[in-house]
Amino acid sequence: MKNKITLYLTALLLCLFIAIPSTYKVIKKHNTRLLENTIKRIEEAAKYCYYNDSCVEEQITLEELYEKTSLPRMNNPVTKEVYNEKSYIQVKENFKFYEVKNK
Numbered sequence: 001m002k003n004k005i006t007l008y009l010t011a012l013l014l015c016l017f018i019a020i021p022s023t024y025k026v027i028k029k030h031n032t033r034l035l036e037n038t039i040k041r042i043e044e045a046a047k048y049c050y051y052n053d054s055c056v057e058e059q060i061t062l063e064e065l066y067e068k069t070s071l072p073r074m075n076n077p078v079t080k081e082v083y084n085e086k087s088y089i090q091v092k093e094n095f096k097f098y099e100v101k102n103k
Contacts, residue, residue: 031077031078034077034078035076035077035078037077038074038075038076038077039097041071041074042062042065042071042074042083042089042097043089043095043096043097045065045069045071046060046065046089046091046095046097047095048069049064049065049068049069050091050095054068054069055068057091058090058091058092059088059089059090059091060088060089060091061085061086061087061088061089062074062083062084062085062086062087062088063085063086065089066085081102082102083099084099084100084101084102086100087099087100088100
């Protein structure tokens with residue numbers, strides 16, 4: 001009886017040692033991809049706006065994108081917080097997105 005308990009506990013611990021880190025890595029990678037996808041969508045909207053001469057400044061805010069393109073209100077897919085409208089895309093830095101945190 002004691003051997004069975006030891007065997008089951010050992011099997012359970014081995015499964016947990018594999019399952020917990022694997023699940024953590026999968027969730028972390030999923031969240032990273034969600035963020036990359038959202039930021040890419042914002043940057044593509046900025047490129048569209050800039051190259052169609054709707055946005056002429058070197059720093060394009062999300063507020064401008066909401067007004068001049070069909071971009072819906074964007075939120076952080078991981079934290080579910082809406083991005084601040086003062087967040088911006090820097091044109092000179094190859095359309096890099098900079099998030100301004102809400103206060």
